[in-house]
Amino acid sequence: MTHPLPERLAQLTYASLAPEVRPLADDILKVSSAALGGPYNALLRSPEMARRCFDFLDYLRFRTSVNKRLNEFAILIQARISNAQYEWWAHEIIARKAGLSDAVMDDLRACRRPTSMQADEALVYDYCVQLSLNHRVPDALWQKAVDAMGEQAVVDLTVLSGTYVMVSMLLNATQVGIPNGGALPLEVLHPIDIRERLLQ
Numbered sequence: 794m795t796h797p798l799p800e801r802l803a804q805l806t807y808a809s810l811a812p813e814v815r816p817l818a819d820d821i822l823k824v825s826s827a828a829l830g831g832p833y834n835a836l837l838r839s840p841e842m843a844r845r846c847f848d849f850l851d852y853l854r855f856r857t858s859v860n861k862r863l864n865e866f867a868i869l870i871q872a873r874i875s876n877a878q879y880e881w882w883a884h885e886i887i888a889r890k891a892g893l894s895d896a897v898m899d900d901l902r903a904c905r906r907p908t909s910m911q912a913d914e915a916l917v918y919d920y921c922v923q924l925s926l927n928h929r930v931p932d933a934l935w936q937k938a939v940d941a942m943g944e945q946a947v948v949d950l951t952v953l954s955g956t957y958v959m960v961s962m963l964l965n966a967t968q969v970g971i972p973n974g975g976a977l978p979l980e981v982l983h984p985i986d987i988r989e990r991l992l993q
Contacts, residue, residue: 798968861891875961
């Protein structure tokens with residue numbers, strides 16, 4: 794069984810924030826599933842960067858040209874690749890509400906290519922896995938994605954995937970745990986093992 798690691802940053806409180814940072818905290822509290830926890834606890838150590846990240850994530854999460862179900866699927870793919878426990882925990886429920894099936898999420902959680910994906914989900918899976926693990930997208934896959942989604946959505950999907958590499962790194966570096974001591978949702982696997990399983 795995977796055990797939680799000790800968190801490396803003390804949790805900031807709203808009261809401890811400088812007055813000029815509190816408007817940002819107010820914006821975070823409107824959308825965050827764990828108040829000022831998760832990645833925001835780390836980001837708020839650098840308030841100017843945090844504001845820019847928040848505004849960027851606001852577009853990628855809520856204003857993107859990518860369908861919500863596919864957007865959340867792409868985030869979960871990155872969480873699985875990165876063994877990012879909090880990221881998976883935070884986005885699984887959002888993905889389910891957006892229409893991503895439990896069967897697809899269960900396969901991905903187990904680090905295998907989901908067998909029951911819809912056609913658009915399979916396209917997003919192949920695109921994000923190739924991009925994340927091989928750092929390239931084959932010509933045929935690129936064209937298939939553009940034909941199906943349009944150039945803007947493919948660019949948005951690409952930037953989303955890369956941005957959640959950053960979020961995963963931040964969460965893993967600071968060892969963010971599941972709120973209230975909740976169970977870790979992912980088995981921590983070696984990167985080579987993840988690569989071999991997901992590229993099959």
